[in-house]
Amino acid sequence: MPKANPTACLLVIGNEVLSGRTRDANIQFLATGLGNLGIPLREVRVIPDVPETIIATVNEVRPKFTYVFTTGGIGPTHDDITSECIAAAFGVPWEHHPVAWPRMQASYKPGEFNAARQRMATMPRGAALIENSISVAPGFQMENVYVMAGVPRIMQSMFEWLAPRLEGGAKIEMRAVHVLGLPEGIIAEGLGEVQKRYPELDLGSYPFYRASGNGVALVAKGPDGEQAEKAIAEVTELIIGFGKVPVPGEPPEV
Amino acid sequence: MPKANPTACLLVIGNEVLSGRTRDANIQFLATGLGNLGIPLREVRVIPDVPETIIATVNEVRPKFTYVFTTGGIGPTHDDITSECIAAAFGVPWEHHPVAWPRMQASYKPGEFNAARQRMATMPRGAALIENSISVAPGFQMENVYVMAGVPRIMQSMFEWLAPRLEGGAKIEMRAVHVLGLPEGIIAEGLGEVQKRYPELDLGSYPFYRASGNGVALVAKGPDGEQAEKAIAEVTELIIGFGKVPVPGEPPEV
Numbered sequence: 001m002p003k004a005n006p007t008a009c010l011l012v013i014g015n016e017v018l019s020g021r022t023r024d025a026n027i028q029f030l031a032t033g034l035g036n037l038g039i040p041l042r043e044v045r046v047i048p049d050v051p052e053t054i055i056a057t058v059n060e061v062r063p064k065f066t067y068v069f070t071t072g073g074i075g076p077t078h079d080d081i082t083s084e085c086i087a088a089a090f091g092v093p094w095e096h097h098p099v100a101w102p103r104m105q106a107s108y109k110p111g112e113f114n115a116a117r118q119r120m121a122t123m124p125r126g127a128a129l130i131e132n133s134i135s136v137a138p139g140f141q142m143e144n145v146y147v148m149a150g151v152p153r154i155m156q157s158m159f160e161w162l163a164p165r166l167e168g169g170a171k172i173e174m175r176a177v178h179v180l181g182l183p184e185g186i187i188a189e190g191l192g193e194v195q196k197r198y199p200e201l202d203l204g205s206y207p208f209y210r211a212s213g214n215g216v217a218l219v220a221k222g223p224d225g226e227q228a229e230k231a232i233a234e235v236t237e238l239i240i241g242f243g244k245v246p247v248p249g250e251p252p253e254v
Numbered sequence: 255m256p257k258a259n260p261t262a263c264l265l266v267i268g269n270e271v272l273s274g275r276t277r278d279a280n281i282q283f284l285a286t287g288l289g290n291l292g293i294p295l296r297e298v299r300v301i302p303d304v305p306e307t308i309i310a311t312v313n314e315v316r317p318k319f320t321y322v323f324t325t326g327g328i329g330p331t332h333d334d335i336t337s338e339c340i341a342a343a344f345g346v347p348w349e350h351h352p353v354a355w356p357r358m359q360a361s362y363k364p365g366e367f368n369a370a371r372q373r374m375a376t377m378p379r380g381a382a383l384i385e386n387s388i389s390v391a392p393g394f395q396m397e398n399v400y401v402m403a404g405v406p407r408i409m410q411s412m413f414e415w416l417a418p419r420l421e422g423g424a425k426i427e428m429r430a431v432h433v434l435g436l437p438e439g440i441i442a443e444g445l446g447e448v449q450k451r452y453p454e455l456d457l458g459s460y461p462f463y464r465a466s467g468n469g470v471a472l473v474a475k476g477p478d479g480e481q482a483e484k485a486i487a488e489v490t491e492l493i494i495g496f497g498k499v500p501v502p503g504e505p506p507e508v
Contacts, residue, residue, distance in 0.1 A: 015456060018295045019426070019475060020285030021504075022460070024278070027300065031274030041272045043307075044300035046281065053297075076439040077459040078446035116442030151461060172273070185330040188370030192332035202269055205331040206276070207405060221273060250275075 005169035005223070006039045006066035011057060012046040013082050014072035014150055025152045026071045033159055038169035038223070039067060049073060054085040062089075062145055067166065072150030074139065076116035082147060083140075087124035090142055097123040100138055107136045132157035173225035175232040178208075178251045180215040182244045190238040191218065198231045200224065208251055217250050259423035259477070260293045260320035265311060266300040267336050268326040268404055279406045280325045287413055292423035292477070293321060303327060308339035316343075316399055321420065326404030328393065330370035336401060337394075341378035344396055351377040354392055361390045386411035427479035429486040432462075432505045434469040436498045444492040445472065452485045454478065462505055471504050 010030055016022040024046070031041045042065060047053050054073075062068050073082030087094035101121040105113045120137040130139035130146060132154055139148040139158045148158045179187075184207050195203040201222040208215055218235045220228040239246040264284055270276040278300070285295045296319060301307050308327075316322050327336030341348035355375040359367045374391040384393035384400060386408055393402040393412045402412045433441075438461050449457040455476040462469055472489045474482040493500040 012298075015475075016458060016460060016473075017281065018285055018298070019428075020282050020287075020289055020295075021428075021458075021473065023282040027271065028274050028277040031272055033274075035274055041274075042302060044266075044272065044298075046298035048296060075459070075461070076442040078442070078449050079456075079458055112439075114439065114443065116446075117439040120439075151463070153463060174273075174275075185366075185368065185371040185374075188330040188332070189368065192370075195332050202333075204270060204275075204333055205329070206270060207329070209405065209407060219270075219275065221269075 006167065007042045008034050008039050008067040008069060009061045009065040010041060010044045011054075011061070011068065011070040012044065012072060012150075013049065013054060013070055014046075015048050015079070017046050018048055026150070026155055029152065029156060030069060030071075030159065033163065034067075035172050037163060037166055038171045039166065040172060049079045049081055051081060051085050051088070054082060055089045058086060058089040058145060062143070066144065068145045070145065070147050071155050074120065074137070074147060074149055076120055080119065083119070083123055086142055086145060086147055089145075090124055090126075092125040094122055095125055097121055097127060097129070097140075099129060100140075104136055130158045131161045133161075170223035172221055172223060173228050174219060174221045175225070175228040176217055176219045176250045177232050177236050177239065177246050177248055178215055178217040179239045179244050179246055180213040182216060182239060182242055184216050186242060187216065187218075187235075187238060190241075191235065194231055194234045194238070197234070198222075198227055201227055201231055203231060203235075210251075215251060219250070260421065261296045262288050262293045262321040262323060263315045263319040264295060264298045265308075265315070265322065265324040266298065266326060266404075267303065267308060267324055268300075269302050269333070271300050272302055280404070280409055283406070283410060284323060284325075284413065287417065288321075289426050291417060291420055292425045293420065294426060303333045303335055305335060305339050305342070308336065309343045312340060312343040312399060316397070320398065322399045324399065324401050325409050328374065328391070328401060328403055330374055334373065337373070337377055340396055340399065340401055343399075344378055344380075346379040348376055349379055351375055351381060351383070351394075353383060354394075358390055384412045385415045387415075424477035426475055426477060427482050428473060428475045429479070429482040430471055430473045430504045431486050431490050431493065431500050431502055432469055432471040433493045433498050433500055434467040436470060436493065436496055438470050440496060441470065441472075441489075441492060444495075445489065448485055448488045448492070451488070452476075452481055455481055455485055457485060457489075464505075469505065473504070 104121040127140035204219045206217045220231040236246040358375040381394035458473045460471045474485040490500040
């Protein structure tokens with residue numbers, strides 16, 4: 001992967017993923033969406049609703065990555081503390097947002113813009129809004145930190161709004177081949193040799209176990225699609241050399 | 255959550271989750287399994303197959319948590335580098351394991367215990383094996399670090415073997431109630447009051463959006479089931495106070 005590509009870190013904030021109550025759905029969506037923009041996701045952290053942890057983690061990662069995205073903790077309830085923690089991390093006041101506050105106030109019937117909902121219009125000073133088409137409550141950006149909702153369809157809407165506004169890099173191209181009945185341990189050595197010949201690529205081997213048969217998916221990724229194609233052609237020759245049948249592409253989901 | 259409970263951190267090692275190719279299935283399984291043992295999962299990190307990152311992360315988290323679990327990177331291919339990185343993190347040689355080596359050697363036909371497979375029997379000096387019923391290649395333990403496979407069914411088999419050997423704490427009890435058509439922003443204030451009356455509990459509010467109707471799940475967690483029950487009874491009264499129908503338990507999956 002060329003050094004020129006921007007990088008991303010994702011912070012999944014919330015006890016519900018750590019307790020196993022919720023199976024996270026945001027990591028894969030953002031990993032894919034960011035990859036398509038040429039912004040490889042380099043680290044994910046799932047952290048609890050604990051102020052010291054959120055503040056320290058945000059401040060640890062924001063100088064290390066081009067972009068930091070957070071999901072979760074910006075709703076109206078007592079455990080939604082991401083917003084005030086971001087303010088604390090940046091050392092700025094947490095206050096009525098000049099755009100979000102009047103807009104949210106206007107969207108509720110008189111008396112319904114209560115203290116809980118007012119929290120969603122209270123943001124770190126200087127926050128730029130991240131819009132979405134589902135909820136009246138926006139996310140926000142502070143420097144390279146992008147604070148989004150945890151509810152997948154709201155987060156996805158925020159990311160769709162955000163994507164054309166992010167500066168990406170060379171798109172990561174992917175080519176793949178798979179094979180049934182060829183153990184990883186047999187193809188590993190040859191695969192390592194191919195990886196050595198294509199140091200710019202990231203060559204991965206992923207065994208799968210399915211009722212339709214066990215096998216391995218071999219995947220080449222990198223900014224140069226032609227290189228990835230060449231590497232996969234060499235892997236295909238390897239498979240043929242072991243007397244097996246290579247199947248282009250990734251194994252279908254079953 | 256009482257201070258006495260042990261804590262856990264999970265490191266998901268591998269480019270395939272960060273690239274979006276694979277949707278992680280191990281976080282939720284381990285979060286639930288560890289919760290049942292009274293070992294709350296307090297942090298998850300998904301990190302790439304980069305030696306410096308793996309080594310630094312392992313050494314950063316192992317003094318901070320009672321248990322550290324890793325998944326991924328212990329297969330036979332060139333990108334399976336977890337094992338040698340653990341050896342480097344502990345500053346010990348990476349060598350033929352006295353039990354795993356002869357056992358794996360015996361399990362293959364003559365000539366098939368090749369260099370790639372030998373890597374799976376090579377471990378940090380002093381490693382204790384973690385057995386599984388699916389693959390001949392074991393995981394291993396170094397002090398409080400438990401190194402497991404990334405393939406979900408192998409990881410699950412390793413965790414099942416491991417679970418009775420881990421020292422747990424008070425099981426985390428959970429009680430829940432849900433309601434349709436009551437926005438989070440309306441119930442939030444009352445919910446915050448209930449949380450204040452039960453500081454030992456972790457009270458969460460999780461909106462859901464489904465074809466069958468939108469609503470919110472209200473969940474109380476803690477080591478004392480009776481307390482959790484009382485808190486949820488108070489939340490149930492709140493719901494009735496807003497003229498809505500409380501439904502015991504979590505909303506069914508649809």
